[in-house]
Amino acid sequence: MAKSKNRHDLMEEIEGDPFLDDPEAEVADEEITDEAVAAEESTALRSEVADLKDRLLRALADTENLRKRAERDRRDAELYGATRFARDMLSLHDNLDRALDNVTDAVRDTAPGLVEGIELTRRELLNAFERNKIEKIDPKPGDRFDPKFHQAMFEAPVPGTKAGDVIQVMSPGFTIADRLLRPAQVGVSAGGPAKQ
CATH class of the missing domain: 2.30.22.10 (Head domain of nucleotide exchange factor GrpE)
Incomplete structure (x- = not known):
């Protein structure tokens, strides 16, 4: 069974190596190691910056989409918010039309103020419809x-x-x-x- 070398034995081997005794070789190894570490760190930083930039652009796009959706919802609420109320008012319009359709000349002569009031009410309702894009x-x-x-x-x-x-x-x-x-x-x- 091979005996593992202890640290002291390894150090003696390294000190006896003529290549390792050369100070220039030692500096070159350190430079290569420092350059490799710096390049590796630079690559990692570039990757992290690219990832963060991508996340930022996605967050900006999501925010812009949310702003547009909120604007569209606001505009729809402004235009169509009164839809249920408007549907309820349509029966009022129909009833005013029926009342005016059933006015005879005799009723006009007997109660002109009543007929005029119904006509004005109908006209005002149509004006309110127009103001609300109905x-x-x-x-x-x-x-x-x-x-x-x-x-x-x-x-x-x-x-x-x-x-x-x-x-x-x-x-x-x-x-x-x-x-x-x-x-x-x-x-x-x-x-x-x-x-x-």
Whole structure:
């Protein structure tokens, strides 16, 4: 079994080595070692700097995305925050329209102030809608049916019309900014009657 050398024996071997006794060789070894250590440290530092720079850029990108998302959410809340309230107000609009549609000449003569009050209330409601970017969708008979803004309540063959034409409007629709609040309820033509 080979006996391991102790430190003293190793030192004697090293001191007896003519190459190791050369002071210039010793300095060169130290320089190489110092240069290697410095290069290794420099590489490690560069790697760490690159890693930190990458993490910083990712954090900046995340922050910018968060800022944009918050801005978009704020803008959406400003534009569409009143959507539920606006939907509730649509029935008020419909009721005012029905009241005005049922006013006869006799009622106008008997209670002109009442009729004028209903008209002013309706006009003020429409002004409030306009200020809040709520627009009326009011198709006319003969317009093309648009499934984005219209809801077909029935379909009937009507002479002199093309299939897909609006033939009757039951109630107007509304949008808020660019979103649909309620589609216009319409009757749609199935085209002219079939030829016999």
